[in-house]
Amino acid sequence: MSIVSGMAVDKSPDSENFRLTFELLDTAKPIKEQGVDNEIVVSEGKTFFDAARNAKRLLHNKLYFGHMETAVISEEIAKSGALAQLIDWFLRDIEFRETLDIVVAKGIPAKEIFHTHGISQPIVAYEIERIINQDSKITASTVEKHLYELYNELNMEGICPVLPAVNILTIDEKKTCQVAGCAVFKGTRLAGYLTPEETKYYLYAVDRVDGGLLTFPAKGNGKDDTTLEVIESNTKISFTFKKGKLKFKLEPKVIAFLDEIAEPLDSLDEQKIKELTKNAEVSLSSRIRNVVKKVQGEFGSDIFGFGNMIYRKDPKLWKKLREDWSETFSGLSVEVSSKIEIVTTSWLEKKGV
Amino acid sequence: MSGKSKLKRQKLIRQAVENLNHSYMESVIESSLDKNIQMIRKLFEDVDILKLKEIRGGGKKGQRYCLVFMDSMVNDFLINDDIVKPLMLSKLTSSGEELINILDKQIVQINETEKTDSMSKIIEAICSGDTVLFADGAPQVLLLNTREFPTRQLEEPTNEKTLSGPKEGFNESLSANLSLLRRRIKSPEFKIKLLNIGRRTRTKTCICYIKGLADEKVLDELYKRLEKIDIDGILDVNYLNELIKDHPYSLFRSTGKTSRPDSLAGKLLEGRIALLVDGSPDALTVPYLFIENFQSSDDYYINFYYSSFFRFTRILVFIITISVPGFYVAIVAFNHEMIPTQLLINAAAERQSVPLPAALEAFIMLTVFNILREAGLRMSENIGQALSIVGALVIGQAAVEAKLVAAPMIVVIGLTAISSLVVPRMNSSSIFIRLFLLLLASCLGFYGLVIGLSAVLVNILNLRSFGISQVSPVASFKQQNIKDLFIRAPIGIMKDRPVTSVNPVRMEIKNNDDA
Numbered sequence: 110m111s112i113v114s115g116m117a118v119d120k121s122p123d124s125e126n127f128r129l130t131f132e133l134l135d136t137a138k139p140i141k142e143q144g145v146d147n148e149i150v151v152s153e154g155k156t157f158f159d160a161a162r163n164a165k166r167l168l169h170n171k172l173y174f175g176h177m178e179t180a181v182i183s184e185e186i187a188k189s190g191a192l193a194q195l196i197d198w199f200l201r202d203i204e205f206r207e208t209l210d211i212v213v214a215k216g217i218p219a220k221e222i223f224h225t226h227g228i229s230q231p232i233v234a235y236e237i238e239r240i241i242n243q244d245s246k247i248t249a250s251t252v253e254k255h256l257y258e259l260y261n262e263l264n265m266e267g268i269c270p271v272l273p274a275v276n277i278l279t280i281d282e283k284k285t286c287q288v289a290g291c292a293v294f295k296g297t298r299l300a301g302y303l304t305p306e307e308t309k310y311y312l313y314a315v316d317r318v319d320g321g322l323l324t325f326p327a328k329g330n331g332k333d334d335t336t337l338e339v340i341e342s343n344t345k346i347s348f349t350f351k352k353g354k355l356k357f358k359l360e361p362k363v364i365a366f367l368d369e370i371a372e373p374l375d376s377l378d379e380q381k382i383k384e385l386t387k388n389a390e391v392s393l394s395s396r397i398r399n400v401v402k403k404v405q406g407e408f409g410s411d412i413f414g415f416g417n418m419i420y421r422k423d424p425k426l427w428k429k430l431r432e433d434w435s436e437t438f439s440g441l442s443v444e445v446s447s448k449i450e451i452v453t454t455s456w457l458e459k460k461g462v
Numbered sequence: 463m464s465g466k467s468k469l470k471r472q473k474l475i476r477q478a479v480e481n482l483n484h485s486y487m488e489s490v491i492e493s494s495l496d497k498n499i500q501m502i503r504k505l506f507e508d509v510d511i512l513k514l515k516e517i518r519g520g521g522k523k524g525q526r527y528c529l530v531f532m533d534s535m536v537n538d539f540l541i542n543d544d545i546v547k548p549l550m551l552s553k554l555t556s557s558g559e560e561l562i563n564i565l566d567k568q569i570v571q572i573n574e575t576e577k578t579d580s581m582s583k584i585i586e587a588i589c590s591g592d593t594v595l596f597a598d599g600a601p602q603v604l605l606l607n608t609r610e611f612p613t614r615q616l617e618e619p620t621n622e623k624t625l626s627g628p629k630e631g632f633n634e635s636l637s638a639n640l641s642l643l644r645r646r647i648k649s650p651e652f653k654i655k656l657l658n659i660g661r662r663t664r665t666k667t668c669i670c671y672i673k674g675l676a677d678e679k680v681l682d683e684l685y686k687r688l689e690k691i692d693i694d695g696i697l698d699v700n701y702l703n704e705l706i707k708d709h710p711y712s713l714f715r716s717t718g719k720t721s722r723p724d725s726l727a728g729k730l731l732e733g734r735i736a737l738l739v740d741g742s743p744d745a746l747t748v749p750y751l752f753i754e755n756f757q758s759s760d761d762y763y764i765n766f767y768y769s770s771f772f773r774f775t776r777i778l779v780f781i782i783t784i785s786v787p788g789f790y791v792a793i794v795a796f797n798h799e800m801i802p803t804q805l806l807i808n809a810a811a812e813r814q815s816v817p818l819p820a821a822l823e824a825f826i827m828l829t830v831f832n833i834l835r836e837a838g839l840r841m842s843e844n845i846g847q848a849l850s851i852v853g854a855l856v857i858g859q860a861a862v863e864a865k866l867v868a869a870p871m872i873v874v875i876g877l878t879a880i881s882s883l884v885v886p887r888m889n890s891s892s893i894f895i896r897l898f899l900l901l902l903a904s905c906l907g908f909y910g911l912v913i914g915l916s917a918v919l920v921n922i923l924n925l926r927s928f929g930i931s932q933v934s935p936v937a938s939f940k941q942q943n944i945k946d947l948f949i950r951a952p953i954g955i956m957k958d959r960p961v962t963s964v965n966p967v968r969m970e971i972k973n974n975d976d977a
């Protein structure tokens with residue numbers, strides 16, 4: 110069997126067909142010398158399954174999807190709403206893992222992703238999967254969405270999905286792919302993108318932060334010059350509906366280490382630490398608010414799950430609101446008040462006496 | 463020959479045989495010495511090693527005697543000094559029964575004697591190495607114990623090796639074996655009952671048990687089953703085993719087997735009943751628990767942590783040895799998603815270059831392994847070295863390099879082979895279970911493997927042995943049973959006997975803190 114590690118979904122340029130690009134693990138060459146290499150196979154078909162089966166026309170072995178980790182879809186497919194059909198095929202077929210990652214190729218045809226070189230190992234699909242998987246603890250710049258989570262979100266009330274986005278970086282004529290923020294969907298259609306920075310604050314808004322860094326200006330204005338390493342973060346999301354007005358409140362609570370600061374700080378000076386903390390909180394709250402505003406204004410899709418929260422906590426209210434939820438969401442007032450606790454600054458005494 | 467006449471002919475043959483046996487079984491000796499000698503000569507016609515020695519006593523009467531014995535089985539010195547000499551010097555005048563009594567108690571200088579008039583007993587005695595004393599005019603004979611025959615020296619049994627502890631093993635002589643046992647259990651409650659089984663061999667078998675610990679019901683059942691036996695000869699204790707066990711066609715044992723006296727003594731003290739047979743160094747024990755397959759006597763002679771760990775290991779290893787080939791075939795041929803990707807890549811790469819499908823390869827390698835094992839068992843030591851090199855190089859190295867067999871398959875089969883050597887007692891069953899599971903896994907993948915294992919488990923749970931279920935200590939899970947089941951608890955803690963005994967209290971622990 111030919112083991113498929115990743116798949117790219119495009120629309121064929123000359124017809125209505127879908128074009129699938131498969132990245133296969135090449136088991137014919139001896140492994141001991143170089144490690145496994147990848148092979149690219151392209152096939153077209155009227156539907157996704159048709160395209161997959163058509164690949165057998167040029168292969169010795171049947172394709173085996175049991176170890177496929179990543180599916181990359183192009184912008185065109187994402188905008189056309191074919192994502193629903195793709196997920197339907199994935200879920201009905203036994204071989205696909207329900208934990209595979211679905212990723213949007215930003216600005217490039219999806220198949221280009223598999224023509225790049227992975228930096229640490231040659232299989233692009235596994236590289237992407239690993240980057241996304243470990244991202245939440247290290248950079249918190251993208252969202253990980255397994256197939257089953259995506260399916261759940263598409264069918265839940267009052268929430269729109271978000272998928273990680275990848276693009277290609279060229280270093281000295283060598284192309285590699287990198288993860289670049291996330292793609293925002295409205296229903297099953299692509300609405301737009303968030304940059305990695307914006308995605309970070311989005312994660313705070315939906316309480317999906319496991320790590321990462323926070324940067325902010327120490328003095329409250331100017332360039333970001335201080336770094337906090339986030340250890341733990343919980344966001345309490347609540348809403349009130351008074352006099353026909355819906356108000357949401359986000360309260361992120363962050364425990365962090367101080368890891369980098371432009372001007373040295375006397376770590377025993379409590380006053381200075383308090384000031385620093387306050388500036389961090391202000392920075393965090395305002396940035397989260399900005400991201401929420403952007404999503405409300407530009408995309409109008411409830412990726413924060415506010416509607417879902419109302420649905421769960423107050424179903425009667427949701428019944429009233431769900432019809433025009435898009436508009437309501439765009440005009441929602443969201444208050445953010447964050448609390449940061451700097452647990453350690455790693456220095457015991459002032460440096461350079 | 464038509465069916466009906468064939469049956470009739472068989473019946474006639476059987477009738478003739480019965481008559482033959484009947485004729486001397488029931489007969490009794492006469493008072494006349496000449497007539498007796500004639501009878502003996504006729505019975506043992508063409509048995510050239512039978513010796514008859516006629517002796518005449520002294521005195522006025524000149525009483526005539528005749529000694530009958532088998533040449534190679536008797537102690538010549540004993541006969542010369544303690545039988546022939548006193549007989550020749552005797553001057554007896556009595557006759558009839560009194561004659562025999564006087565001979566027995568005053569003349570013949572032998573410690574074990576028996577009076578009898580039954581021909582079958584006489585024949586048995588002659589064939590066992592006793593000397594039979596016929597006296598003219600006496601209605602009975604005297605059987606004198608003059609046995610001396612070569613027996614094997616006591617050695618450590620080869621298939622029940624232990625790390626420490628006693629290294630004595632039974633040998634083929636029943637009396638030697640019984641002496642080993644008797645010296646270990648010196649209480650009068652240790653009962654030994656002798657029986658003769660087998661129409662032609664009249665093999666001496668012995669039932670040993672400790673009264674008060676063994677279950678009377680099991681004993682009765684054992685006697686009942688032994689009485690039902692009607693067979694030509696018992697050459698080894700396994701003949702008895704197959705005739706009395708609960709599940710004659712099962713893969714698993716229903717009776718225990720041991721060739722170590724210390725192990726047997728331990729089992730007797732747990733309330734089991736032992737069966738020994740003259741001519742066989744093995745002893746059977748009933749009733750049998752399934753867990754005994756995994757116990758070894760040296761569990762008691764080494765540190766209990768160590769032995770508990772090894773008990774666990776043995777059970778685990780048994781499971782490994784039966785399921786690994788099936789498991790590997792299931793993964794490689796069916797359920798590819800069960801293993802990490804890197805492993806799958808390696809396995810797939812290996813399989814690309816190999817001609818046969820995984821299941822067939824597994825069968826072939828298992829067969830090759832069985833061949834190697836049998837060859838190793840039966841070969842002479844001279845070619846042992848050469849053969850092992852051939853085995854390792856040819857089958858292992860060359861087959862893989864010639865791409866006849868994939869390398870992971872060799873590893874899997876090698877693991878199976880080594881595992882099967884850890885619990886040698888289960889070897890005969892595990893060969894078949896392994897094949898069965900491999901077959902199921904080749905057809906249905908993991909699903910088949912699980913079905914197969916369930917079937918084996920259900921089979922094991924249904925095993926019985928002489929009235930108790932073989933898995934009863936696991937099933938009832940009373941605290942006491944666990945102490946000797948998967949672990950070996952320190953001896954001071956094992957206060958009660960296991961379920962095989964009716965008398966549960968093993969010892970009273972005197973607490974050193976009291977008084």
